[in-house]
Amino acid sequence: MPELPDVEMIRRYVQATALHQPIRGVEVLAPTMLEGITPSRLGRRLKGQSIEAAERYGKYVFVGLSNGWWLVFHFGMTGDLRYFKDLSHHPSYEPFLIHFSSGSHLVYVSRRKLGMIALIEEPLAFVKWKRLGPDAWESEFTATHLRQWCEGKLRSLKSALLDQHFIAGIGNLYADEILFQAHLHPQAHVGQLRTGTLENVQKTIKRVMKIAIDRRADPAHMPRSWLLPVRGPGGHCPACRHTLSRATISGRTTYFCSTCQRKTT
């Protein structure tokens, strides 16, 4: 679930639920998910503080604390943040919990321990350290950036879209959606696409991100013309009704319409 639109929902959720409450303590039930800090040290840094901000970059959420430190969350394939007034409806998988003095809780839930939790001093320095490309939804991601990055490269468009060093926030599902809407084959070579085509790709990325966020990142509520609602075995192209093709590209399962999506233009 957690690609850019989903992570944006998580950010807004934190902002709407968990701000300005003193932290009584934290609980780390999956210490291996902490990066660069021990559970006890993390507890000391957070105790008595409050959450004052929630930012996002790519697939990361940065939770700003009253002492200036930032908690960083990456959600892997299954992670989410949930806010509970009390823990009577105990979440099942909870690597990390923040307990507020009010009695409520902000809980990182995840079935698989593929995510990451860290404590950092400066989000932008973290982004630089991770060498993340521009956020797919922010204005820094321009057609010029796309063109410069693709120039002379042999790699496939699908792998480029998934590369967080190139552009941050797109995952496997939305990469397929973007390719579908741009009418481009996932194995199109980025270096062979014309300037006008690349500009269209950039516009498509922006449009897909915007609409996905407007519709709260819920695949069931995406437009009928989109791939997402039918993406899966036996799905049919919303445009031409052909059965969708399935292939492994860049190591990831890819669904596309072999009629509507072209390798060149």
Add this chain to the structure above:
DNA sequence: ACATTGACCTGAGAGC
């Protein structure tokens, strides 16, 4: 430079 593979984790669903 790029694609591919496996590792990291664990649940869900299919097939037997």
Add this chain to the structure above:
DNA sequence: TGCTCTCAGGTCAATG
């Protein structure tokens, strides 16, 4: 019902 196998939205490192 229960077992085994395969797959899943992410990232990273090693290999060819």
